[in-house]
Amino acid sequence: MVSVYDVVAAVKDPELPVITIAELGVLRSVSTKEGRVTVTITPTYSGCPAMDAIRQDIRGALAKAGHDDVEVVTQLSPAWSTDMISESGRAALARSGIAPPTAGDPACTHCGSGQVLQISRYASTACQSLWKCHGCAEPFNAVKTI
């Protein structure tokens, strides 16, 4: 028996589809009252364009599991930070070639070298930065620490 929470928690982030919204720390809570499911989420960045897609995906996943009465609430406070990414989420990011957030420079996701250079503090999404590895000369993305 899959719980309502599990259904929502398994929804993938549309921009980082290797990680679930629960692992990313975007999912705050799921509650059920008199047949209505209330899901509370928090945006990573205030302008994150994935939020609309996440809302839709949550509704879609719940509809498949037989829940049509769904409310998705956005909660800003406490503000999301990269500390909210779970250990399994960090591992999933690293496996897919995206360096998880770190206090200092990230290690290269291709060869593990610490000799890296930040090319741009903004990358393909607002939450990532772009790096180059001096060891293997390959570029890689890292999740920015905020």
Place this chain on the structure above:
Amino acid sequence: MTPQPIELADDALVAAQRLSEWVSRAPTLEEDVALANIALDQLGVARLLLQSIGDEDELAYRRGDADFRNCLLVELPFGRSRGDLDFGWTMAWLLYLAAAQHLRYADLAEAGDGIAAKAVKESAYHLDHASQWTVRLGDGTAESRQRMQEAVDEIWPYTHELTEGIRERWLAVVEPVLKEATLTRPQDGWKPDGGRKGLHTEHLSYLLAEMQALHRAHPGVTW
């Protein structure tokens, strides 16, 4: 002095629209992505603030220029005196703007505002980005230095309205960056204002015409 939410919202909304002019036209691909992301951050904050005030679409797309409460600085065209997009000019503009937004959001976040608590982290990145470019271009070639000095001078008068109530703290952020960039801190003189009262430059009207055209032609349209 605490700014009204509509003032911060309009600053962010107009800045987002201005910044989006750089999309596909920045000097490098990385910078194109950076400016688009900064525009997106500004738009995100603007949306959250407008939602806290009323109907975001109504507020963004149906108000006329005299109803906007943004400061004049954000509506200035990038590279005003040169007639086309000017990257150094834009970085000077972003330095001034991000330094002010960062202070405002930090104050509000400390007072428990959830929107500001998110925005303050993002504006720190914007400030850092603009600071690095200001130093790189100011302390760069003879031409980049001259153009950066012209830009910081040209925009300076508009910073008085931007920093009302936080001037000293704002100077404490901006002056060290100008110094590191080997630029001369502009003298205070002319202090244009009026944006907070709805008295704007003609530049805002053109910006809004572009931003609002689709919604006005097709009210309530969705993708």
